[in-house]
Amino acid sequence: MNDKSFKGGFLVLLVIGGLWIWWAGGITVPGIVSGGPRTVLIVHESNDQTPAFGEMVRDLRTGPHAAYLTSKSHKLLILDDETPGPDGQPSAILAPYRPYAVPELIIAKPDGALIKRQPLPANAGAVIEAIKAQGG
Amino acid sequence: MQLSDDQIRKYLDVDFTSAAPAAGRMCGAKPRVEPMGKAGIQTYASYLRKTGQKMLSADERSAIIDKYTREGWPQRKLMTYVHDQNGEPSCVSNSKVLCHEILQAQQFGRENVTLLSPISIYRFVGSRSSGSTLTENLRRMQSHGALPLDNERNRKLYKHVHPHNGYGKEMPDGWEETGKLFMDCEYAEIENWDEQQDAVCKGIPIMYARGGHCITGVSLTKSGDGLTLDYGNSWSLDWGNPISEELSGGLGHDSERSARSSAPGSIAVLNVKIPFVTL
Numbered sequence: 001m002n003d004k005s006f007k008g009g010f011l012v013l014l015v016i017g018g019l020w021i022w023w024a025g026g027i028t029v030p031g032i033v034s035g036g037p038r039t040v041l042i043v044h045e046s047n048d049q050t051p052a053f054g055e056m057v058r059d060l061r062t063g064p065h066a067a068y069l070t071s072k073s074h075k076l077l078i079l080d081d082e083t084p085g086p087d088g089q090p091s092a093i094l095a096p097y098r099p100y101a102v103p104e105l106i107i108a109k110p111d112g113a114l115i116k117r118q119p120l121p122a123n124a125g126a127v128i129e130a131i132k133a134q135g136g
Numbered sequence: 137m138q139l140s141d142d143q144i145r146k147y148l149d150v151d152f153t154s155a156a157p158a159a160g161r162m163c164g165a166k167p168r169v170e171p172m173g174k175a176g177i178q179t180y181a182s183y184l185r186k187t188g189q190k191m192l193s194a195d196e197r198s199a200i201i202d203k204y205t206r207e208g209w210p211q212r213k214l215m216t217y218v219h220d221q222n223g224e225p226s227c228v229s230n231s232k233v234l235c236h237e238i239l240q241a242q243q244f245g246r247e248n249v250t251l252l253s254p255i256s257i258y259r260f261v262g263s264r265s266s267g268s269t270l271t272e273n274l275r276r277m278q279s280h281g282a283l284p285l286d287n288e289r290n291r292k293l294y295k296h297v298h299p300h301n302g303y304g305k306e307m308p309d310g311w312e313e314t315g316k317l318f319m320d321c322e323y324a325e326i327e328n329w330d331e332q333q334d335a336v337c338k339g340i341p342i343m344y345a346r347g348g349h350c351i352t353g354v355s356l357t358k359s360g361d362g363l364t365l366d367y368g369n370s371w372s373l374d375w376g377n378p379i380s381e382e383l384s385g386g387l388g389h390d391s392e393r394s395a396r397s398s399a400p401g402s403i404a405v406l407n408v409k410i411p412f413v414t415l
Binding site: 047050051057058062076077078082083084086088091093 | 242
């Protein structure tokens, strides 16, 4: 087999391989989450507050993790699932994400577009890691 | 921020009866009329049982005090305002709204706190000179709520607002509609000093009365003179030690001896369900 034949054959194999991959479902490229400020909602049932939850809230609001949130311009809201708005009706900020599986962590863009939602992690450090994993 | 022993001594075990006129202020906490356990409020012990919590041990409390002394106490860092009852005996109502605001900040962040008008509660539970009890204020809050303080932010967000002071100032027409947004609160009655320390270490603001005055327990400090319960007062920023980096005054201190005697009947404000609003 001369060099030209080898190259030609290789090219044919490449095309066939590419067509096969395309037919099989394509190549999945991991989603790239662009970084930026986040709106972070922790939705919970206030009547079910546990000591661990209280500690998490304090750490996120006033502990070392609070400084990280501020440095990244993230907005953190820790809301009961029945939080009202100023008109007494269910709060508009929660409406896009109903129904909930409380306690839940919702990470969104500042305009409210959902990036990820998941069960609430066990502690403040894990919440921060979850936010970082979504570009925050 | 850590206070020096001299700073703490300056405002330690203040005699409110003599200090109030000197500060141009009043007290206003009337003795409770209901025996302990008869005010229709759950006890702190039953709240712990209900939520599956245990009391912290003395070692656990000590470790938490050390931690928050280093990092800053959550309740104090969440305070956004030092109330000033001025010349009115509305101390209990001032403490009530302060506890609310701390719990708001916990939920929404300090930047989204709705400051409340203490006089919008007090005018229904006391007279121009009588003062009021802790339980009267709790019941009033749960039945009618309070109005947002009259400031620029609140005027944009709410239909009704009310000034900070002014017993004789009429409530705005239809105010109940806005007042009820702030009704939903949960409390627990504290029976002793151990429970009071437990609550403070868990980030819970405490309303308590001593010497005819009501103040808000917000932290514990190990000073050279022993453990102190630190409280937020409602005599403006011009009185007391700094509460935080942002609030340059308003903080006083009770020795363990004083705090122990005033613990029974103090109120843990556990959570509030309030509207989330922002500009």
